[in-house]
Amino acid sequence: MTTQATQTTSPTAKPQGSHHWVMTVELPGRAMNTRYGTWTPPQGATRHDVFLAIKTDIARNNPEMATANVVFFALEPNQL
Template sequence: MTTQNTQTTTPAPAAQGSHFWVLTLELPGRAAMTQSGAYTPPAGMTRNDVYLALRQHVTADHPEMARATTMFFALEPNQL
């Protein structure tokens, strides 16, 4: 009698940043947008540094939002 061992492996999760962020910008009465993602800040960065870097990143892709008001910003550790 032959037995066969079947082994199922779960793929390793994709590398992600150490923090998850959400940023909502609004041009009152004209436009609003929300973007999110994962980010690993360099050592020594403050929450404000991260906010400014992410805002610059978002507005580089959407220059029309450069003068927008920040309606929401969240930065949390990316782990459960």
């Protein structure tokens, strides 16, 4: 998953994606993993598409978590 650059208001700020996300997955009684980041989904992507992409990325980086339960997922526009 690649974060695409967006315009920032500070010259020292790192480019961020259009959306901020948080996902927590758990293998009950064995392990829990929380990840977060920013991402600009491709044009036409749905919330479900983003959910699956993030869960797939977590499993790619930690194969044990491929069958984990999602206990929390948040996806919001990355703006105040």
